[in-house]
Amino acid sequence: MALPLQDKLAIGIDIGGTSTKIGIVDSEGDIKFRTELSSTDNNSIEEFIDQLYDKLYPIIEQHGGNDLIHGIGIGAPNGNYYTGTIDYAPNLKWKGIIPLAFLINKRFNLPAILTNDANAAAVGEMIYGAAKGMKDFIMITLGTGVGSGIVANGQLIYGHDGFAGELGHTTIIPNGRFHPGTNMYGTLEVYASATGVRRTAIELIASSNEESLLRAIPEDKIDSKAVYDCAIKGDAIAKEVFRFTGEVLGKALANFVMFSSPEAIILFGGVTKAGDLIINPTREHMEANVLPIFRNKVKLIFSQLKEADAAILGASALVWGTEIK
Amino acid sequence: MALPLQDKLAIGIDIGGTSTKIGIVDSEGDIKFRTELSSTDNNSIEEFIDQLYDKLYPIIEQHGGNDLIHGIGIGAPNGNYYTGTIDYAPNLKWKGIIPLAFLINKRFNLPAILTNDANAAAVGEMIYGAAKGMKDFIMITLGTGVGSGIVANGQLIYGHDGFAGELGHTTIIPNGRFHPGTNMYGTLEVYASATGVRRTAIELIASSNEESLLRAIPEDKIDSKAVYDCAIKGDAIAKEVFRFTGEVLGKALANFVMFSSPEAIILFGGVTKAGDLIINPTREHMEANVLPIFRNKVKLIFSQLKEADAAILGASALVWGTEIK
Numbered sequence: 001m002a003l004p005l006q007d008k009l010a011i012g013i014d015i016g017g018t019s020t021k022i023g024i025v026d027s028e029g030d031i032k033f034r035t036e037l038s039s040t041d042n043n044s045i046e047e048f049i050d051q052l053y054d055k056l057y058p059i060i061e062q063h064g065g066n067d068l069i070h071g072i073g074i075g076a077p078n079g080n081y082y083t084g085t086i087d088y089a090p091n092l093k094w095k096g097i098i099p100l101a102f103l104i105n106k107r108f109n110l111p112a113i114l115t116n117d118a119n120a121a122a123v124g125e126m127i128y129g130a131a132k133g134m135k136d137f138i139m140i141t142l143g144t145g146v147g148s149g150i151v152a153n154g155q156l157i158y159g160h161d162g163f164a165g166e167l168g169h170t171t172i173i174p175n176g177r178f179h180p181g182t183n184m185y186g187t188l189e190v191y192a193s194a195t196g197v198r199r200t201a202i203e204l205i206a207s208s209n210e211e212s213l214l215r216a217i218p219e220d221k222i223d224s225k226a227v228y229d230c231a232i233k234g235d236a237i238a239k240e241v242f243r244f245t246g247e248v249l250g251k252a253l254a255n256f257v258m259f260s261s262p263e264a265i266i267l268f269g270g271v272t273k274a275g276d277l278i279i280n281p282t283r284e285h286m287e288a289n290v291l292p293i294f295r296n297k298v299k300l301i302f303s304q305l306k307e308a309d310a311a312i313l314g315a316s317a318l319v320w321g322t323e324i325k
Numbered sequence: 326m327a328l329p330l331q332d333k334l335a336i337g338i339d340i341g342g343t344s345t346k347i348g349i350v351d352s353e354g355d356i357k358f359r360t361e362l363s364s365t366d367n368n369s370i371e372e373f374i375d376q377l378y379d380k381l382y383p384i385i386e387q388h389g390g391n392d393l394i395h396g397i398g399i400g401a402p403n404g405n406y407y408t409g410t411i412d413y414a415p416n417l418k419w420k421g422i423i424p425l426a427f428l429i430n431k432r433f434n435l436p437a438i439l440t441n442d443a444n445a446a447a448v449g450e451m452i453y454g455a456a457k458g459m460k461d462f463i464m465i466t467l468g469t470g471v472g473s474g475i476v477a478n479g480q481l482i483y484g485h486d487g488f489a490g491e492l493g494h495t496t497i498i499p500n501g502r503f504h505p506g507t508n509m510y511g512t513l514e515v516y517a518s519a520t521g522v523r524r525t526a527i528e529l530i531a532s533s534n535e536e537s538l539l540r541a542i543p544e545d546k547i548d549s550k551a552v553y554d555c556a557i558k559g560d561a562i563a564k565e566v567f568r569f570t571g572e573v574l575g576k577a578l579a580n581f582v583m584f585s586s587p588e589a590i591i592l593f594g595g596v597t598k599a600g601d602l603i604i605n606p607t608r609e610h611m612e613a614n615v616l617p618i619f620r621n622k623v624k625l626i627f628s629q630l631k632e633a634d635a636a637i638l639g640a641s642a643l644v645w646g647t648e649i650k
Contacts, residue, residue: 166586
């Protein structure tokens with residue numbers, strides 16, 4: 001007899017450039033077991049799958065075997081939901097097109113679903129987090145880069161080819177700052193990522209003579225956290241870094257609101273540690289740049305998933321689809 | 326016994342500022358009958374509904390009565406799909422919130438579905454036109470204003486409140502041209518609408534001494550059509566008007582592509598009469614401003630619905646939902 005869905009477990013695998021995080025998660029979002037695997041200590045994707053199997057299969061057995069597992073969800077950079085492939089991920093060891101969902105499905109004899117990490121984060125938020133019960137929201141991840149996952153009518157928007165939701169690469173300031181990774185100018189990512197916060201700090205220090213705690217920090221040590229530490233001590237330039245970042249982000253969010261009219265925009269990732277310093281200017285410029293019919297309606301909130309757990313939870317949540325709510 | 330859906334008829338009603346167009350449409354998109362009604366020769370919405378009933382009911386009878394009609398679809402400015410209401414439409418006679426779908430449903434005893442005109446156009450294109458069989462596309466209407474309807478996963482995106490798809494009001498050029506209707510700056514509508522084309526023409530004439538056929542036209546007669554007529558005669562300034570319009574539109578479309586990764590973007594409305602003069606620069610700047618993974622994948626095409634029929638077809642198509650494909 002088939003188990004009710006809420007008694008089953010999901011496996012979440014988050015593949016990053018250096019390490020792969022693995023967790024066994026119940027339908028409430030409790031992580032029952034977690035482990036890790038190097039993403040780089042292998043000579044091929046096949047060897048990586050072998051290592052994954054050797055590590056994970058005994059744990060699946062301990063948790064009641066395949067009958068108890070509803071499926072394996074995988075979040076990976078450049079992961080394509082439709083094809084189950086990782087396509088030309090610049091930060092991963094395996095080059096070209098990697099049919100990861102296929103390989104994992106074959107090896108484990110379990111359903112395997114793959115998407116990119118920002119989409120996985122959005123599904124995680126919808127199943128276990130701040131977007132529980134929402135049918136229309138946008139997830140923005142502000143980390144090394146800026147990722148996004150868009151949910152409308154209760155479904156993730158994948159687009160015709162599986163690549164929808166690249167909001168970090170939309171142009172916000174025409175002819176603005178250059179993005180060396182994409183050769184584009186003035187895109188959201190080049191301002192609102194942790195890398196963007198660092199660049200803004202360096203630019204602001206260089207363009208003024210104002211005193212700042214930031215001047216005491218070697219340039220290669222200036223990052224989003226260092227700027228935050230200075231800002232909470234009252235440093236004017238450090239505060240201006242987040243105000244400016246929020247201004248650009250808020251203007252971008254205004255455009256996104258007029259696209260899909262979400263109930264909420266959920267912010268996640270390192271830059272959100274700046275709290276009110278980033279969210280207040282973001283909200284101000286979002287509200288100032290939408291039509292009146294959208295004003296004061298969109299919740300701008302932080303993720304409710306713990307950062308250490310979010311990647312595993314998001315990947316595992318893919319398995320539940322929209323069946324559990 | 327219930328008739329098969331393909332043997333039933335839909336009523337499409339398009340409510341405009343001056344006139345209301347009405348048609349009876351079969352499931353193939355053939356308009357079996359059409360008529361019109363003034364939107365302004367009435368003292369109240371109730372009187373308008375009475376006039377509509379007196380005009381339309383005899384025609385429904387002639388076409389086999391209510392049993393043959395699958396429903397009434399209505400396109401209207403500021404029409405809200407969820408509530409069935411027209412909310413504060415600036416160009417309509419009736420002020421405030423008008424529960425139009427409710428009133429029509431009560432009077433005709435037929436299902437009534439309402440949405441805004443651009444969303445209706447998108448559904449019309451999906452059921453009868455250029456987007457037949459597509460699950461992911463964006464419809465952009467370039468008329469007096471710029472409207473949009475976004476389809477993802479085979480469904481129109483309405484957003485949490487029914488107001489999604491206001492792409493004409495997204496900011497493309499920060500601190501750009503002022504929009505007197507919205508008090509916003511640099512939004513798509515203020516450049517890519519027919520009104521925007523006219524403004525660009527007037528600005529270009531004023532800012533140069535170059536000879537132009539446009540100079541012979543009184544300023545109040547300069548419109549999108551006049552600019553087109555000059556452009557096909559080879560007038561350099563007139564051609565530049567469309568090139569510039571296409572540049573702004575193309576940059577906007579690039580951002581939209583990175584949002585929902587549509588299979589196609591379908592352009593509709595008066596400005597599209599400029600044909601290659603507008604679509605070539607639009608395509609060029611769209612392609613130049615997307616990430617490589619989106620390049621040369623999105624079809625940029627014109628609507629396949631006749632402009633005179635499109636509003637009725639779009640409204641009627643709401644009735645079929647996604648049942649007929």
